[in-house]
Amino acid sequence: MTTTAADQAPGSSSASTPSNPGTASPAVAPEPPDENVWLEEIYGEEPLAWVREQNARTEDLLEDADYAALEGSILEVLDSTDRIAMVGKRGEWYYNFWKDQANPKGLWRRTTWESYLTDSPEWDVLLDMDALATAEGVEWVFHGATFLRPADGEPYRQALVALSPDGGDANRYREFDVGTRTFVDPATGGFDLPTGKGNVSWLDADTLLVASTAEGLPRTASSYARTAVTLHRGESLAAAPRLFEVPEDHMMAVVAHDSTPGFERTFAVDYIDFYNRSTFVRAGESWVEVEAPTDVNLSAHREWLLFRPQQDWDLDGKTYPSGSLLAVRFEDYLAGSRDLLVLFTPDPHTSLQSWSWTRNFLLLNLLRDVSSEIRVLDPAVPSSEPTSGAWASSPLDACPPLHDVNAYAVDDEDESPADGGAGDDFWLVATGFTTPSTLMRGTLERAASGPGGEEGAGVVSRHAQVKASPSFFNDGDYEVQQHFAVSADGTRVPYFQVAARGLVLDGQNPTQLSGYGGFEVSRTPAYSGTVGRAWLERRTAATGATGEPQHSRGGVYVVANIRGGGEYGPGWHRAALKENRHRAFEDFAAVARHLVSRGVTSRERLGCVGGSNGGLLVGNMLTSYPELFGAVSCGVPLLDMRRYTKLSAGHSWIAEYGDPDVPEEWEYIRTFSPYHLLKDGVEYPETFIWTATSDDRFGPVQARKMAARMEAMGIRNVWFHEALEGGHAGASDNRQAAALQARSQHFLWRALAGG
Numbered sequence: 001m002t003t004t005a006a007d008q009a010p011g012s013s014s015a016s017t018p019s020n021p022g023t024a025s026p027a028v029a030p031e032p033p034d035e036n037v038w039l040e041e042i043y044g045e046e047p048l049a050w051v052r053e054q055n056a057r058t059e060d061l062l063e064d065a066d067y068a069a070l071e072g073s074i075l076e077v078l079d080s081t082d083r084i085a086m087v088g089k090r091g092e093w094y095y096n097f098w099k100d101q102a103n104p105k106g107l108w109r110r111t112t113w114e115s116y117l118t119d120s121p122e123w124d125v126l127l128d129m130d131a132l133a134t135a136e137g138v139e140w141v142f143h144g145a146t147f148l149r150p151a152d153g154e155p156y157r158q159a160l161v162a163l164s165p166d167g168g169d170a171n172r173y174r175e176f177d178v179g180t181r182t183f184v185d186p187a188t189g190g191f192d193l194p195t196g197k198g199n200v201s202w203l204d205a206d207t208l209l210v211a212s213t214a215e216g217l218p219r220t221a222s223s224y225a226r227t228a229v230t231l232h233r234g235e236s237l238a239a240a241p242r243l244f245e246v247p248e249d250h251m252m253a254v255v256a257h258d259s260t261p262g263f264e265r266t267f268a269v270d271y272i273d274f275y276n277r278s279t280f281v282r283a284g285e286s287w288v289e290v291e292a293p294t295d296v297n298l299s300a301h302r303e304w305l306l307f308r309p310q311q312d313w314d315l316d317g318k319t320y321p322s323g324s325l326l327a328v329r330f331e332d333y334l335a336g337s338r339d340l341l342v343l344f345t346p347d348p349h350t351s352l353q354s355w356s357w358t359r360n361f362l363l364l365n366l367l368r369d370v371s372s373e374i375r376v377l378d379p380a381v382p383s384s385e386p387t388s389g390a391w392a393s394s395p396l397d398a399c400p401p402l403h404d405v406n407a408y409a410v411d412d413e414d415e416s417p418a419d420g421g422a423g424d425d426f427w428l429v430a431t432g433f434t435t436p437s438t439l440m441r442g443t444l445e446r447a448a449s450g451p452g453g454e455e456g457a458g459v460v461s462r463h464a465q466v467k468a469s470p471s472f473f474n475d476g477d478y479e480v481q482q483h484f485a486v487s488a489d490g491t492r493v494p495y496f497q498v499a500a501r502g503l504v505l506d507g508q509n510p511t512q513l514s515g516y517g518g519f520e521v522s523r524t525p526a527y528s529g530t531v532g533r534a535w536l537e538r539r540t541a542a543t544g545a546t547g548e549p550q551h552s553r554g555g556v557y558v559v560a561n562i563r564g565g566g567e568y569g570p571g572w573h574r575a576a577l578k579e580n581r582h583r584a585f586e587d588f589a590a591v592a593r594h595l596v597s598r599g600v601t602s603r604e605r606l607g608c609v610g611g612s613n614g615g616l617l618v619g620n621m622l623t624s625y626p627e628l629f630g631a632v633s634c635g636v637p638l639l640d641m642r643r644y645t646k647l648s649a650g651h652s653w654i655a656e657y658g659d660p661d662v663p664e665e666w667e668y669i670r671t672f673s674p675y676h677l678l679k680d681g682v683e684y685p686e687t688f689i690w691t692a693t694s695d696d697r698f699g700p701v702q703a704r705k706m707a708a709r710m711e712a713m714g715i716r717n718v719w720f721h722e723a724l725e726g727g728h729a730g731a732s733d734n735r736q737a738a739a740l741q742a743r744s745q746h747f748l749w750r751a752l753a754g755g
Contacts, residue, residue: 359423472529505599
């Protein structure tokens with residue numbers, strides 16, 4: 001794995017000890033009365049009957065002629081054959097997974113580089129998911145493939161294909177032969193792992209490392225794998241020898257083998273919670289812990305070990321700041337060396353988002369006030385300016401303002417360019433709110449040495465466009481602006497505004513405000529044909545004062561970069577953790593007020609939308625800031641914060657929100673639990689709550705319960721819809737995705753623009 005997200009998912013540890021059985025159990029916060037617990041039976045007959053009744057009511061409201069046209073327009077975007085077919089290189093082939101109208105479940109396919117460069121590549125179809133679903137009678141959803149490294153000189157051939165039966169997080173792993181384009185029959189020794197949550201890694205051609213909840217293997221309180229096993233061909237998971245285990249109250253166990261020639265290592269990670277982990281490397285028959293604070297993210301690449309602290313790290317008299325990137329040789333660190341090299345240090349405006357190794361260089365993807373910057377580091381050349389990092393650093397000139405641009409390696413294990421390989425090639429993906437995505441490919445190389453033969457002239461890149469997405473709306477008619485609102489505690493909060501050029505600032509523009517604010521996820525500029533067609537280009541009825549020209553207007557789209565996200569690094573995220581969660585909500589409310597004060601919109605014309613953790617965000621806008629919004633679209637949400645740890649994977653998010661079973665923590669959690677903040681006599685905005693039955697991450701029950709309680713309280717204009725398949729994304733194919741997006745967009749437009 002060559003690319004590492006700075007805000008990558010959680011970790012787990014095997015050396016942890018169980019709690020003392022003699023210790024008295026602490027007091028548990030009491031649960032408020034809940035008349036809707038019966039809706040928590042996800043597949044129960046009565047709850048599903050309630051869901052179908054609600055769906056029919058909502059569809060009757062929303063699915064008019066305008067909705068049908070809107071859904072068709074969105075589906076046209078999603079099914080467009082002119083979209084970029086993004087590829088990943090394995091050996092000499094370039095692999096892609098593709099969905100369109102003719103292939104709603106998708107095709108796993110590959111092509112050569114020469115063919116990919118043409119306007120109509122010749123694709124070698126490996127797996128037709130629609131045909132597979134028909135043949136096996138299971139609505140399989142493709143979740144990726146993991147290749148076995150072949151012997152030297154041999155092509156990549158064996159892969160483990162991850163298939164979800166319903167679009168949820170639990171997968172069945174089946175061995176696939178890309179040469180014969182068939183699954184390897186278990187009767188002849190092919191791997192076929194039953195459905196469960198976890199991960200799988202090849203150890204060798206006949207052995208897998210598996211962390212799974214299938215076949216009765218223990219799971220954590222977060223519903224993820226607690227143990228890992230070594231699985232040989234012909235063995236069952238239940239009989240496979242245990243390799244690694246974590247305590248039940250930790251988040252999950254993960255195992256992986258790095259097969260890079262000359263740097264073969266087996267790792268295990270104890271994800272204690274979302275932000276704390278312990279990492280171990282196999283040494284003979286035992287595990288050796290890579291010693292570091294549990295809130296320091298680490299990743300290994302060939303001879304290097306990289307660290308990114310989540311908080312300031314004091315080590316041997318030095319303090320390494322939160323969000324920095326540090327390096328040391330892997331074996332030196334295990335031997336006791338703590339002489340770390342500082343590769344990147346954040347400042348108040350700049351944060352590290354991810355990094356990617358090519359064969360000889362390290363690419364850093366940065367954000368500066370939520371606009372991309374990219375730097376290339378050369379480990380072989382010391383920096384001439386130590387204050388800028390230990391390794392020579394060169395900018396990659398490819399980042400226009402107010403755009404998101406990311407660079408990552410094509411194939412770091414290929415030979416270097418000097419040997420005819422693509423080892424220092426990189427992909428460059430650029431996008432903006434009004435700029436369709438562009439895929440470029442480039443090569444990194446050291447600049448020619450100076451007149452005295454000295455190195456250090458930097459790294460130069462040559463990159464050129466490979467593919468470009470088409471425009472799906474008249475993007476030239478719109479402009480992107482960045483503004484800053486001031487939150488309740490004085491913090492400046494950036495937001496992007498996408499609107500027609502010459503926008504009339506009279507407070508009458510239908511405005512959709514989107515946010516997330518959690519888990520260190522950054523909301524960056526991105527092109528969306530759906531938003532363009534369903535919101536920006538949609539028109540209100542013509543209005544105007546008597547005697548003046550009638551004026552029809554489109555929508556305004558706004559993305560708020562609130563605390564809890566990762567736009568300014570770990571500190572921006574930590575500022576809204578647990579008892580400080582209210583800061584994310586105050587930031588979002590500040591953006592809403594700023595839009596009104598600037599004349600962009602008004603309460604009656606302003607709506608907000610959020611999904612997942614963003615559903616919790618807009619749920620709090622609904623209950624704590626109802627005076628700011630005319631409509632709320634709340635998707636796959638967290639809303640019952642008293643019982644969230646007992647529902648689906650909720651226990652894994654205690655590090656983000658707190659533990660409601662602990663009385664002291666429930667005291668602050670209750671202040672942002674929308675289900676418990678509803679009050680009689682409040683004028684709530686129009687509300688649409690949507691979810692999916694098969695969402696095994698957040699689950700559908702919190703959305704169900706919120707809608708049921710609001711209706712029982714007599715709150716008007718509350719609508720609910722639950723997709724009966726689709727997982728946490730709410731959709732497993734383009735048709736479902738188009739319907740989901742059309743309902744949300746159409747609801748907001750009807751509520752804010754009057755039809």
